[in-house]
Amino acid sequence: MAEQWARSGLDLHLGIDRARGLRAGLEEALRSAVRDGRLAPGDRLPSSRALAQELGVARGTVTQVYEQLTAEGYLTSRARSGVRIAPRPRPETTVSVPAVSPCWPPADRFDLRSGLPDLSMFPRREWLAATRHVLGSMPNTDLGYGDPAGDPTLRTALADYLGRSRGLRTSPEQIIVCAGYTHALRIICQAVRGTIGFEDPTRQDYPAMAERLGLTVTRLPVDEDGLVVDALTGENAVVVTPAHQFPLGVTLSPQRRRDLLAWACRTDAVIVEDDYDGEFRYDRQPVGALQGLAPERVIYAGTVSKTIAPALRIAWLAVPGHLVPALRAVLRYDEAYVNVIDQQVLAHLIGRGDLDRHLRRCRVRYRQRRDRLGRVVAERLPHARLSGISAGLHAMMHLPGAAEPELLGRLAARGVVTEGISLFYRDARDAPPGLVIGYATPPQHAFEPAIAALMAVCAGDDGAESPVSGRRRGAERSARPGVRRRPR
Amino acid sequence: MAEQWARSGLDLHLGIDRARGLRAGLEEALRSAVRDGRLAPGDRLPSSRALAQELGVARGTVTQVYEQLTAEGYLTSRARSGVRIAPRPRPETTVSVPAVSPCWPPADRFDLRSGLPDLSMFPRREWLAATRHVLGSMPNTDLGYGDPAGDPTLRTALADYLGRSRGLRTSPEQIIVCAGYTHALRIICQAVRGTIGFEDPTRQDYPAMAERLGLTVTRLPVDEDGLVVDALTGENAVVVTPAHQFPLGVTLSPQRRRDLLAWACRTDAVIVEDDYDGEFRYDRQPVGALQGLAPERVIYAGTVSKTIAPALRIAWLAVPGHLVPALRAVLRYDEAYVNVIDQQVLAHLIGRGDLDRHLRRCRVRYRQRRDRLGRVVAERLPHARLSGISAGLHAMMHLPGAAEPELLGRLAARGVVTEGISLFYRDARDAPPGLVIGYATPPQHAFEPAIAALMAVCAGDDGAESPVSGRRRGAERSARPGVRRRPR
Numbered sequence: 010m011a012e013q014w015a016r017s018g019l020d021l022h023l024g025i026d027r028a029r030g031l032r033a034g035l036e037e038a039l040r041s042a043v044r045d046g047r048l049a050p051g052d053r054l055p056s057s058r059a060l061a062q063e064l065g066v067a068r069g070t071v072t073q074v075y076e077q078l079t080a081e082g083y084l085t086s087r088a089r090s091g092v093r094i095a096p097r098p099r100p101e102t103t104v105s106v107p108a109v110s111p112c113w114p115p116a117d118r119f120d121l122r123s124g125l126p127d128l129s130m131f132p133r134r135e136w137l138a139a140t141r142h143v144l145g146s147m148p149n150t151d152l153g154y155g156d157p158a159g160d161p162t163l164r165t166a167l168a169d170y171l172g173r174s175r176g177l178r179t180s181p182e183q184i185i186v187c188a189g190y191t192h193a194l195r196i197i198c199q200a201v202r203g204t205i206g207f208e209d210p211t212r213q214d215y216p217a218m219a220e221r222l223g224l225t226v227t228r229l230p231v232d233e234d235g236l237v238v239d240a241l242t243g244e245n246a247v248v249v250t251p252a253h254q255f256p257l258g259v260t261l262s263p264q265r266r267r268d269l270l271a272w273a274c275r276t277d278a279v280i281v282e283d284d285y286d287g288e289f290r291y292d293r294q295p296v297g298a299l300q301g302l303a304p305e306r307v308i309y310a311g312t313v314s315k316t317i318a319p320a321l322r323i324a325w326l327a328v329p330g331h332l333v334p335a336l337r338a339v340l341r342y343d344e345a346y347v348n349v350i351d352q353q354v355l356a357h358l359i360g361r362g363d364l365d366r367h368l369r370r371c372r373v374r375y376r377q378r379r380d381r382l383g384r385v386v387a388e389r390l391p392h393a394r395l396s397g398i399s400a401g402l403h404a405m406m407h408l409p410g411a412a413e414p415e416l417l418g419r420l421a422a423r424g425v426v427t428e429g430i431s432l433f434y435r436d437a438r439d440a441p442p443g444l445v446i447g448y449a450t451p452p453q454h455a456f457e458p459a460i461a462a463l464m465a466v467c468a469g470d471d472g473a474e475s476p477v478s479g480r481r482r483g484a485e486r487s488a489r490p491g492v493r494r495r496p497r
Numbered sequence: 498m499a500e501q502w503a504r505s506g507l508d509l510h511l512g513i514d515r516a517r518g519l520r521a522g523l524e525e526a527l528r529s530a531v532r533d534g535r536l537a538p539g540d541r542l543p544s545s546r547a548l549a550q551e552l553g554v555a556r557g558t559v560t561q562v563y564e565q566l567t568a569e570g571y572l573t574s575r576a577r578s579g580v581r582i583a584p585r586p587r588p589e590t591t592v593s594v595p596a597v598s599p600c601w602p603p604a605d606r607f608d609l610r611s612g613l614p615d616l617s618m619f620p621r622r623e624w625l626a627a628t629r630h631v632l633g634s635m636p637n638t639d640l641g642y643g644d645p646a647g648d649p650t651l652r653t654a655l656a657d658y659l660g661r662s663r664g665l666r667t668s669p670e671q672i673i674v675c676a677g678y679t680h681a682l683r684i685i686c687q688a689v690r691g692t693i694g695f696e697d698p699t700r701q702d703y704p705a706m707a708e709r710l711g712l713t714v715t716r717l718p719v720d721e722d723g724l725v726v727d728a729l730t731g732e733n734a735v736v737v738t739p740a741h742q743f744p745l746g747v748t749l750s751p752q753r754r755r756d757l758l759a760w761a762c763r764t765d766a767v768i769v770e771d772d773y774d775g776e777f778r779y780d781r782q783p784v785g786a787l788q789g790l791a792p793e794r795v796i797y798a799g800t801v802s803k804t805i806a807p808a809l810r811i812a813w814l815a816v817p818g819h820l821v822p823a824l825r826a827v828l829r830y831d832e833a834y835v836n837v838i839d840q841q842v843l844a845h846l847i848g849r850g851d852l853d854r855h856l857r858r859c860r861v862r863y864r865q866r867r868d869r870l871g872r873v874v875a876e877r878l879p880h881a882r883l884s885g886i887s888a889g890l891h892a893m894m895h896l897p898g899a900a901e902p903e904l905l906g907r908l909a910a911r912g913v914v915t916e917g918i919s920l921f922y923r924d925a926r927d928a929p930p931g932l933v934i935g936y937a938t939p940p941q942h943a944f945e946p947a948i949a950a951l952m953a954v955c956a957g958d959d960g961a962e963s964p965v966s967g968r969r970r971g972a973e974r975s976a977r978p979g980v981r982r983r984p985r
Contacts, residue, residue: 036850044657081853082661097660128637136838137632144625149616149940152806169532172585173570188676188834195830218830318640320837342683342706346676346834349808350624362524365569452637 031066035074043083043094050096054084057092119459121427123256123403123447124315127374131318132358132367139357143350151353157344158337159186159325159352166356167325170364171311175287176297178304179327185336188322188346190285191218193310194248197281198222199339200332206247208236210256210433210440215248228435235261238268246279251299252287256433256445258397258405266299273306279332280307286315286401288368291376305329313355315402316368323347323355371449375402378448378456389464393443402449405430408467411442416466423471425462519554523562531571531582540582542572607947609915611744611891611935612803615862619806620846620855627845631838639841645832646825647674647813647840654844655813658852659799663775664785666792667815673824676810676834678773679706681798682736685769686710687827688820694735696724698744698921698928703736716923723749726756734767739787740775744921744933746885746893754787761794767820768795774803774889776856779864793817801843803890804856811835811843859937863890866936866944877952881931890937893918896955899930904954911950911959 025034042048054060057075061068075092078084085095151160158164164184171177187193191214198205198219207216209228216226227244230237236249249269251261261269273280282299290296300309304327312324328336358364379399386393386406394407408416413429420427427447431440444467451459465471513522530536542548545563549556563580566572573583639648646652652672659665675681679702686693686707695704697716704714715732718725724737737757739749749757761768770787778784788797792815800812816824846852867887874881874894884893896904901917908915915935919928932955939947953959 033849040850077850077854077857080857081850095661125641128640131637131640133632137629140628141625144621149619152616152619152808153613154807173583189832191830191832192834214829221830319642320640322834322836341702342679342709344677344679346680346810348810348836348839351836351839361521362528362565362569366565369565369568 025064031064032070032074035064035066035070036077039074039078040081040083048094050094052094053090054092054094118424118426119455119462120450121425121447121459121463122450123428123445124319125447125450126315126318126371126402127449127452128318129452130367130371130374132363135358135363135367136354139354139361139363140350142357143353147350147353151349155349157340159184159347160349160356163352163356166359168327170359171298171309171327174365175284175309175311176301177309177327178301179309183328183330183333185326185328185340186347186352187324187326189314189319190283190310190312190324191215192346193312193324193326194218194281194283195222196326196336196339197246197308197310198224200335201246201279203245204243206241206244208249208254209435210430211248211250212255212433213435216435231257231259233259234265235259236265236269238265238272241269241272243276244278246281247273248281248283249299250283250285252284252290252296253398253401255283255285256403256405256430258401258403260296260398260400261299266302270299270303270306273303279329282307282309284309284311287311288316289372289375289402290398290400291372291379292399300327305331308332316364316371321351321355323351374453375449379404381456382446382448382460385460385464389468393467403445403447405443406446406467407441407443409442411467413440413442413444416444419471420463420466423462423466425459425466427463513552520558520562523552523554523558524565527562527566528569528571536582538582538584541578542580542582544579606912606914607943607950608938609913609935609947609951610938611916611933612807613935613938614803614806614859614890615937615940616806617940618855618859618862620851623846623851623855624842627842627849627851628838630845631841635838635841639837643837645828647672647835648837648844651840651844654847656815658847659786659797659815662853663772663797663799664789665797665815666789667797671816671818671821673814673816673828674835674840675812675814677802677807678771678798678800678812679703680834681800681812681814682706682769682771683710684814684824684827685734685796685798686712688823689734689767691733692731694729694732696737696742697923698918699736699738700743700921701923704923719745719747721747722753723747724753724757726753726760729757729760731764732766734769735761736769736771737787738771738773740772740778740784741886741889743771743773744891744893744918746889746891748784748886749787754790758787758791758794761791767817770795770797772797772799775799776804777860777863777890778886778888779860779867780887788815793819796820804852804859809839809843811839862941863937867892869944870934870936870948873948873952877956881955891933891935893931894934894955895929895931897930899955901928901930901932904932907959908951908954911954913947913950913954915951 025031025038027034029037039048054075055063057068057071061071064071075084075086079086079092082095084092086092161181163186164181167184168179168181171179185193185196187196194215195218199222201224204225204227205219206227206229207219208231210231216228220226227242229240229247231254235251235254236247241247249261251266253260269280272278280299280303284298287298298309300307306329308329309327310324313321314324326336355364376399382404383395386395390408392409396405396407413431417427417429428445429440430443430445431437433445434440446463448456513519513526515522517525527536542563543551545556545559549559552559563572563574567574567580570583572580574580649669651674652669655672655674656667656669659667673681673684675684682703683706687710689712692713692715693707694715694717695707696719698719704716708714715730717728717735719742723739723742724735729735737749739754741748757768760766768787768791772786775786786797788795794817796817797815798812801809802812814824843852864887870892871883874883878896880897882895884895901919905915905917916933917928918931918933919925921933922928934951936944
């Protein structure tokens with residue numbers, strides 16, 4: 010990078026980065042000078058001839074730069090008064106607005122929240138290579154509005170991928186590409202009438218959104234066999250996480266699967282299968298999706314938010330054929346919002362096996378973390394217990410007798426960000442005391458320190474009183490089992 | 498590309514593309530063989546040792562390939578029975594579903610629909626270079642869920658860009674990034690209560706969406722000075738296209754701008770400024786946005802759909818400070834759906850001046866087309882008239898006496914896809930007969946043939962009766978002026 014100082018009538022100090030090319034360098038130098046106030050509105054720039062001489066460049070180069078910056082609104086150019094810095098509109102100053110919120114999650118803390126993969130594993134090289142491929146080969150016509158249900162390339166790749174990896178019985182015509190699971194669920198809620206059931210516990214945002222969209226919401230208990238099917242009444246639809254209940258981490262048992270399908274057939278209801286982390290099972294081969302057993306009863310939802318990154322905003326539905334028209338009707342006003350380039354990039358990654366390769370790398374890492382967490386808890390916290398199957402990105406850590414709010418406060422003081430189990434229950438009193446540990450979330454170098462900090466606080470080694478002795482609500486709590494067992 | 502035929506007990510014909518590397522080539526060859534049915538479920542593959550010998554590759558390579566394809570679900574591997582092709586789930590066959598719809602617009606026709614830029618101008622090289630930059634520099638934490646209102650990088654770049662190019666008075670904190678204008682409008686409709694006004698004509702989908710979201714909709718006439726402000730009653734919000742009314746192509750006059758702002762202040766209403774193509778004005782410098790006059794009254798909406806491509810699904814709102822909390826509350830359930838990588842790519846293109854450079858290239862091309870269209874219409878269609886200012890991506894072509902449906906049918910027969918003016922009116926009888934011509938839409942090589950085909954049909958040179966003599970409803974129509982003039 011060569012610095013050059015240009016002096017003119019304006020005493021114009023420009024650090025020009027010639028490595029980017031003279032024209033680009035001069036352009037950027039002028040932009041910076043305007044942005045940081047060194048050139049103020051109304052300031053007159055030297056003539057293109059004068060500046061060209063001073064910089065020792067062709068006059069045409071300066072002219073091009075002035076034209077470009079005039080088009081960008083940085084400069085004004087008038088016959089008599091020459092080239093000047095354009096007046097800038099004053100920002101609206103009558104009201105104060107919240108500042109742009111910081112990135113989520115914050116970079117400087119131990120992040121053990123659930124719902125995130127290790128973002129340091131994002132396949133940047135593969136994503137860039139696939140983008141190069143797609144931009145080099147996609148027809149111009151693909152850059153228009155496209156099919157609101159998603160790009161045919163991706164829908165074809167997904168139908169194939171879901172068939173072989175999750176046992177789905179579907180076709181490209183039944184796939185709808187969405188901008189994340191929340192969008193997918195909102196599309197469904199707009200096509201369903203009446204009552205929709207949600208598991209309790211679950212993420213509270215989902216039933217809240219359904220209510221906002223005019224549906225009546227019921228909440229259904231979960232035990233160690235998954236959703237309690239007997240608790241279903243007249244719901245028109247039910248949202249369930251069969252592979253790995255969130256957040257309890259249990260699997261819907263084979264008997265419950267049969268019961269649930271029988272209920273849906275009997276009452277003509279729709280099952281929404283939220284397969285948010287179905288790709289990650291560490292103790293044996295993943296259990297196939299419920300959808301494969303009854304493709305005409307189940308709307309299947311999957312996402313890349315847990316497998317690659319939430320930032321991509323890509324999810325999908327596999328829809329029973331007879332429901333395709335109803336969901337397409339919703340799409341007219343709530344269309345698929347996913348960049349077609351990104352859709353074709355993902356299709357390329359799936360078709361080349363890059364996604365599966367990435368998943369294998371992730372599985373190895375998350376399994377090691379899950380195992381490590383289990384060992385550390387057994388060693389350091391004799392009162393605690395992990396529950397849920399060896400799968401996914403999170404585990405439930407039961408801490409009998411712990412006072413959750415106080416514990417979370419002490420964790421936060423040590424820089425550990427995590428969630429209490431009660432956050433996911435409609436009634437916090439139904440929740441067993443403890444934490445949901447998103448062990449996949451931290452980058453590799455931060456995993457051990459994060460777990461160490463977590464253990465120190467939970468074991469009371471942080472100088473505060475031990476959580477187990479913090480028996481504000483502990484006495485009644487410790488009698489409650491981690492996951493409610495239904496008599497059957 | 499070297500072909501190699503491997504023969505084993507299975508008579509395995511594999512065309513291996515060694516240019517991609519042996520492992521990748523063998524993987525892809527096996528995937529293709531499964532996909533196209535040459536290898537059927539249950540087929541047994543040779544042992545890794547045997548296949549390695551046959552292909553003359555290291556056994557480890559074959560083992561890796563088998564592991565990868567097992568993880569992908571193509572193969573199963575069991576102790577006794579060796580490696581076999583996995584069973585495939587049968588697709589749901591009980592119902593028929595619509596086929597994946599073709600790309601919109603179809604590639605093999607003359608596309609003169611409005612609302613699309615020339616997609617062949619998409620800055621592929623710049624987009625790829627910016628993606629490389631972003632993937633090489635963005636922190637991992639940016640790959641999480643992020644701020645629902647949009648990435649701070651893009652919001653900062655947009656606040657700057659909109660200030661200098663459109664005269665907005667705003668700040669990054671007031672920008673909300675959306676997945677296209679439809680999404681932007683839906684967010685607004687969920688924050689507004691009561692009644693919302695739309696111009697008549699407009700795209701019918703927008704008022705239809707507002708009604709669907711529970712708002713009462715009024716429709717307001719437009720004359721050659723733009724929205725008829727006197728027609729406003731007690732609306733809580735009004736959606737207007739001041740820079741270039743869609744589809745009439747007129748500009749909101751200075752007096753009407755003042756009247757509209759006075760109305761909004763008096764009634765405490767919100768103005769939604771749809772600045773869909775404000776960057777494109779060919780006769781003089783673009784008129785600044787209405788927002789710059791009253792940033793506390795106007796929600797400004799812009800998009801890349803007309804400047805770069807709809808496929809990107811990126812738009813933005815600049816929101817009055819006091820409305821930021823209400824719109825953020827909506828985002829909780831209807832979040833910004835835009836890939837953070839794409840947001841940072843766009844921010845990079847804006848910051849480097851690539852967007853403005855692209856806009857200058859587009860302006861030159863579209864202006865030439867607009868001028869050319871004007872000349873051709875004057876030469877070939879003495880009865881016709883173009884209306885609207887020299888701006889944007891479309892023009893209104895008035896064809897007094899033409900029977901629109903019949904004309905559109907004859908155009909379609911010649912491969913010309915376009916829209917009648919009546920499509921945009923609530924009551925088709927209010928529309929002057931004629932067409933909305935999206936002259937920016939075709940790629941450069943197809944522009945002249947598209948215009949020639951359009952002229953041939955409109956002039957009656959296609960062998961059908963002349964549209965002007967097709968007076969089914971022509972007599973009453975020809976008396977109606979192109980744009981209704983209000984007495985004032």
